[in-house]
Amino acid sequence: MTPEEKYSVRLRRYVxxxxxxxxxxxxxxxxxAEFVAKYAGVSIQAATHDYRVAFEACLRCAEDFDWDAVVPxxxxxxxGLVQAIGLKYYGIPGLDLPENVAFQYKEPPEENAFMKPDxxxxxxxxxxxxxxxxxxxxxxxxxxxxGGSVTREHNLALxxxxxxxxxxxxxxxxxxxxxxxxxxxxxxxxxxxxxPLDIIADKLRxxxxxxxxxxARREKVLAACEALMPHLFQIALDGADPExxxxxxxxxxxxxxxxxxxxxxxxxxxxxxxPIVEELWKRGHQVLFYAEGNWDYHLETFRELPPGSIxxxxxxxxxxxxxxxxxxxxxxxxxxxxDLLALGTPEEVRAYCKRLIDEVARDGGYIxxxxxxxxxxAKVENVRAMTxxxxxxxxx
Amino acid sequence: MSRPGVCMTWxxxxxxxxxxxxDEGIIRDVWERIEYWPWLFVWHVLLSF
Numbered sequence: 001m002t003p004e005e006k007y008s009v010r011l012r013r014y015v016x017x018x019x020x021x022x023x024x025x026x027x028x029x030x031x032x033a034e035f036v037a038k039y040a041g042v043s044i045q046a047a048t049h050d051y052r053v054a055f056e057a058c059l060r061c062a063e064d065f066d067w068d069a070v071v072p073x074x075x076x077x078x079x080g081l082v083q084a085i086g087l088k089y090y091g092i093p094g095l096d097l098p099e100n101v102a103f104q105y106k107e108p109p110e111e112n113a114f115m116k117p118d119x120x121x122x123x124x125x126x127x128x129x130x131x132x133x134x135x136x137x138x139x140x141x142x143x144x145x146x147g148g149s150v151t152r153e154h155n156l157a158l159x160x161x162x163x164x165x166x167x168x169x170x171x172x173x174x175x176x177x178x179x180x181x182x183x184x185x186x187x188x189x190x191x192x193x194x195x196p197l198d199i200i201a202d203k204l205r206x207x208x209x210x211x212x213x214x215x216a217r218r219e220k221v222l223a224a225c226e227a228l229m230p231h232l233f234q235i236a237l238d239g240a241d242p243e244x245x246x247x248x249x250x251x252x253x254x255x256x257x258x259x260x261x262x263x264x265x266x267x268x269x270x271x272x273x274x275p276i277v278e279e280l281w282k283r284g285h286q287v288l289f290y291a292e293g294n295w296d297y298h299l300e301t302f303r304e305l306p307p308g309s310i311x312x313x314x315x316x317x318x319x320x321x322x323x324x325x326x327x328x329x330x331x332x333x334x335x336x337x338x339d340l341l342a343l344g345t346p347e348e349v350r351a352y353c354k355r356l357i358d359e360v361a362r363d364g365g366y367i368x369x370x371x372x373x374x375x376x377x378a379k380v381e382n383v384r385a386m387t388x389x390x391x392x393x394x395x396x
Numbered sequence: 397m398s399r400p401g402v403c404m405t406w407x408x409x410x411x412x413x414x415x416x417x418x419d420e421g422i423i424r425d426v427w428e429r430i431e432y433w434p435w436l437f438v439w440h441v442l443l444s445f
Contacts, residue, residue: 076444077444077445078445081445082445085441085445087441087445126398127398128398128402128403128435128438128439129398129403131438131439131441131442132403132434132438135442136438136441139441161437161441162433162434162437165436165437165440165445166433192443192444194443199442199443203442230399230400231398231400231439232443233400234400234401235400235436235439235440235443238436
């Protein structure tokens with residue numbers, strides 16, 4: 001088959017499973033991150049800091065493995081851009097970290113959070129203004145606050161950062177095309193979403209700051225989440241697949257029990273997320289719930305969403321329970337433990353894939369993948385075992 | 397409440413351009429279309445990088 005023919009077959013297979021249908025065989029869609037660098041024989045520093053190296057490694061994997069879809073560059077932080085803006089919150093391989101350690105997010109201690117507890121009103125009044133004029137100068141070594149002194153570094157950081165981000169997004173578009181025309185592989189996702197409450201914990205108040213605020217200034221937290229909603233919706237919509245085939249990726253962080261209470265989930269997290277997902281679905285876009293960690297406590301809540309509106313990805317949750325609770329409404333992906341890929345044998349990987357196919361994929365609506373993104377700890381022979389076994393055994 | 401896709405609205409920017417001799421709609425549309433890029437930049441720094 002030509003790459004174009006392969007692409008057509010794989011797209012049909014992947015989309016059929018995304019819609020909870022039964023394709024010709026179980027689609028394979030591993031979220032390969034630093035694994036691509038390991039496989040291509042390049043350092044993690046090279047792949048993280050020079051996205052062109054990562055792109056080539058991603059293409060090489062897509063050529064060599066029979067995968068239906070991959071994420072166009074799951075080494076998602078281009079640290080060249082991070083350095084240009086002077087962002088303080090990443091450890092960069094080869095700079096702050098050894099050259100073969102993946103980039104790390106460094107959450108500051110609560111007292112040094114990037115957003116102060118008395119700044120909720122500023123954020124609520126105008127989130128974009130707050131980000132540009134208060135938050136960005138605080139997270140950057142170079143960018144100065146509004147009213148501060150303009151420096152050479154400030155001017156350069158904004159110019160370089162803006163231009164470099166355009167360069168990166170344009171290059172990503174090229175990678176998507178090359179995956180299609182050179183490898184016949186589908187870009188697995190398009191666009192991104194995060195929950196308002198997660199944003200506050202991730203990059204603004206920090207997790208400890210947020211949970212303090214949920215008690216000390218609960219109404220402010222809720223109002224801030226509401227103020228973030230239209231922007232998060234717009235970012236998700238603007239990046240979505242215009243063909244409406246592949247889903248928007250929703251990266252789920254610390255918005256679940258036990259990181260927050262059931263009451264906070266019910267009355268703050270969910271009401272400020274659900275309308276975004278529903279509106280995206282009204283416009284024809286599925287959302288991939290990338291449930292990092294374990295979100296099993298909330299499965300019944302997710303049933304409130306319209307059938308087919310999401311695809312539910314399992315990391316540490318009980319995928320067999322997820323299938324029982326959600327399988328009649330939504331497609332499911334993932335569930336293959338990453339520690340098995342890192343520490344297990346090919347025989348153990350094949351046995352787990354068999355169980356997934358027998359118990360979760362039997363009626364369709366399942367996409368083979370690891371629980372979390374696949375980093376350089378995964379053994380090549382185990383990723384190969386996952387791929388080859390699923391192809392052989394996963395025929396309908 | 398700020399509008400997605402815009403950092404500085406045309407209403408704010410008009411202070412710097414008090415006289416518009418032609419079609420203000422064209423000026424506003426292009427101003428706000430370009431406004432999209434700094435909005436996208438800062439939100440993607442928050443969300444993606």
